[in-house]
Amino acid sequence: MKEAYNPQEVERKWQYIWSEKRVYEVTEDHNKEKYYVLEMFPYPSGRIHMGHVRNYTIGDVIARYKRTLGFNVLHPIGWDAFGLPAENAAIERGVHPAKWTYENIAQMKAQLKRLGFSYDWDREITTSDPNYYKWEQMAFTRMFDRGLAYKRSSVVNWCPSCETVLANEQVEAGGCWRCKSSVTQRELEGWFFKITDYTEQLLDGCERLKDGWPERVLTMQRNWIGKSTGAEIGFPLEETIEGVRSLRIFTTRPDTVFGVTFVCIAPEHPTSERIVKGKPQEKEALQFIQRINRQSNVERVAEGVKKEGVFTGAYCINPFSAERIPIYIANFVLMEYGTGVIMCVPAHDQRDFEFAKEYCLHIKVVIQPEGDVINPDDMKCAYEDVGTMVNSGEFSGLPSEIGKKKVIEYAETRGLGKRQINYRLRDWGISRQRYWGAPIPIIYCGKCGTLAVPDNELPVELPMDVEFTGKGGSPLAKIERFVNTKCHKCGGDARRETDTMDTFVESSWYFLRYTSPDFEKGMLDGVRGKYWLPVDQYIGGIEHAILHLLYARFYTKVLRDLGMCDLDEPFINLLTQGMVIKDGAKMSKSLGNIVDPDDMIAKYGSDTVRIFMLFASPVERDLDWSDEGIEGAYRFLNRVWRLVYEVMKKIEDFKGVKPNITLISDTARDLLIKVHKTIKKVTEDLERFRFNTGVAAIMELLNAVSRSQSNGNDEKAVLREAIETIVRLLYPFAPHIAEEQWESLGHEETLVDKPWIEWDREIVGSTAVIVVLQVNGKVRSQVFMDPDTTEEEMKQAAFSDERVKSYISGKEIKKVVVVPKKLVNIVV
C-alpha cells in the first residue's frame, strides 16, 4: 500500500476491475428480489455538468447500497438523443446532427465512466437509433388506429422569418428567440395524443403515488390537469342571428347565476363574427376581433394587459332570471377553455368586476357574506367568497355552497343546462416541423386518405443526406425521395408525413426499453419487463415535475391499454434532487460560474466529488458549490487513507479477531459502541436517502478512531473493527477508495458484492445513556444511566445530584417529569 492517496490511480484500477468482472451486468434472477433504480437520462449536449453528477451520484449510492442488501439491481443509462440543439449545430456550423450527437455521446460516456457509476452499459439506449424509434412509430400506428393519435389544426406560434413553429418556451418577449422577428399566431395542422382521455386516470394515479412521490410534484400535476366542477348553461339569444340560437357557457359558480349582467365571447370564437352581422356595432366589433386575433398569445396574456371588449348589439336571456343580458366580445375570454363563452357576474368575480367598471356595466349582488351587507355602489372589488344567496328568486336564502347544487339540479330538470367538469389539460401536440426527431409514420394517399405505415415498412428512417439552412420550414419536406412514396394499399402515389415527434415521446418509454434493449419483436419483452418493472426508484430534477413525468405516466397507461406492458404507473418512488448552484445562482455560461466536473475529477478524483456532493446538502435541496467545501471532502478521504496506512502494521494480525468486550478498557469499549451506533445510523440514513448525515456519521467515527488509544490486543481488535467499518460504510459513497482500502486490509473479496455490514444490537442497546437533569425546564446537570433504569430510580438519582440539590433546596416541589432514557425535570 502506498503512503500517499492517489485517487486517479485507485479509480482507474477499480473501474478496470469492475468492468473486467462485468459486475454490473444483470439478468433476471428469480431467486433474488429485483430493484430498478433509474436516473433521468441525459440529453447529449456535449459535456456532463454538475447537475448530472449530482443526479447520477445519488442514483449510484442507492444502486450500490441495494446491491449489498442482496437485491438484483438494474441500473441502466442511455441518451435522450433527439432534439433541437443538434439541428441548430447543423444550421450554425454545418455539422450533421447525427455526427454532432454521436460525438457528444462518446465524450459524455467517457466522462460517466471516469465517475465510476455502476451502470449496466450493455443496456445503453440511444433514442435516435432507428432500432429504438421503430417501436415508438409502431406504437404511434396503434394509437392512430384507436383514435389516440389524431390530426387537427390548432393555433401555434409562428416565426414568419424562420418559417417554423415555435414552442411557447422559444418565444421571448413576443419575438423569435433566434432571429428576434415578431411572432404571430397561425393555424397549423398537427398531430396530437389524446391525453385528455386519461385525465381521470392520471388524477387517480396521483392518489396512489402519494407514498412514493413528493407531495409538491403531485400537487403540480393536479394543478396542471386543473379539474374544475361546475355547470354548463344555455343562454338563449333574444333573436336568432345567423342560425345561432343560444350561447352555452361554463361556470364554476352556478350559485351566482342571478347576478349575471353581461355575457362575453372570445374574439376568435366563430360565433363572435356571426352575432354582429347587420348590427350597427358590426364594423367596430370586426375591427376589434381582427386586432385581438393578430396578437400573439404572449402579448395577449402578458402581465398588466387591460381588459377590453366591444358590445355586439345582441342580447340574450338569462334562463333563470329572465333578464335581458347584453353580449360583449372580450379579450380576456379564452377560446380553448370551456365553451369560449362566459357569463359575467361582476359582483362576484374580479375579472368581470374590472370589465364592468371599464364599460360602466350594471353590478348586481346575489351573495351576501355572513354578518355583513355589501352594496354595489361602494364595492372596490368583487366578493368571491361563500355567503347567502339573495336576489335569486326561489334560491334566495340558501347558503351558496348548497345553492350551487340546487341551481344545477334545477337546470337539469328544466333542460337549461347540466353539471359539467372541465379540465385545464389539453391534448398533447407532438408535431414538430423539425428534422432531428422520430418521423411520424403516416402517409397521405390521394385515394385511400391518411394511412398508418404498416409494420413491415417500419422504421420510417430519417434520411441522412439533408441540407440544413434553418429556412423554409421542415428539412424533411424538401427531400423528395423521402416525401414521395407509394401507398401500400392501392399502390398509387402517396406523400409521407414530414413532421417528427416531440422528443418527450422518446423519454416517455425509455425506462421500459432498458428491461430488454435487444428485443426485436416489440417495444419490450413482456417476460423480462414483468420481472423488472416498475421502476422502484426514479431520480431527477424537479424541472420535470410536470411535462416529462406526466407524459411518461400517460404513455405508460396507453401502452398498457395497447397490451404492450402490464403497468399502471411507471415510477413507484420519485426523488427530486435540488439544483447545483454557485454563488447563489444557477451555473451558467453567461454568469461564468460553471464548475466543470472533469476539472474536479482531475484534481481530486471522483470519490471526492461524490463525497462533497452528498455531504454538502440534503438531496432535495439546492446545493451550493464551494471550492473550500470540496477541499474538505478531499481532506476527509486523505485522512481515511492515512489512517489505514499508519495503523496497518499494528492491526495486521487481528483480521477476523472478535474483541472480548469484557476485557477491554473503557475507551476501547466506547469506540466499539461508537462503531456499532455508526453502522446503525449510516444504514438508517441510506434507507431514507439522507446521505449528508450519513457521511457526517462516518466522519465522526473517523474522528473517534483518530483520538483512540490502542495498545492491548483486544484494543487492537477493536481498532481493526472500527477501521474496517469505516471502509465498508464508505463504500456506497466513495466506492473506489473503499475497495482499495478493503484490499489493503488483506481482504480478497470485493465490496461491490459483499453483503452490507450489520450492527450488533446488544452493543448498541446496552450502552449507558446520558440523562439530562432539569429544574424548571432548564438543564442543570447530566448523568450516565443504564438504559433500563426505572423511573423511580431516575427520580432518586436526580434528587441526589449535587447541582440539582443546589437549585431545589428550600423550594417546594410541584411536579416531577420523568422521560425514560432521556430526562428528569423537577418543577419547583
Added chain:
RNA sequence: GCCCGGGUGGCGGAAUUGGUAGACGCAUUGGACUUAAAAUCCAAUGGGCCGUAAGGUCCGUGCCGGUUCGAGUCCGGCCCCGGGCACCA
C-alpha cells in the same frame, strides 16, 4: 392573485415521535512540527454580562402571541426569501 418549499452561528447544514439547539464540514484565530513555507496534527470558535481564573449567569432557531413541566419542532396571526401556475370563468 393562487399553490408549494424554506427562514437555525461568519458560511453549508445537524437536531426519528415536543426532551442537552448548533452534530459534521467550511472559514477564522492560536499553538505544535519545520531553517521556512505547504501539508499535517492539537485547541478555541452563537451573543451579552460577572470573574485574575476554574467557573457562573442571562439571552438566543424571521417577528408577535398561545398551548406545555419543557417549543427550532405543535396552534393562531404576521414579515421576508425561493419555486411553480397564472385572465382556466
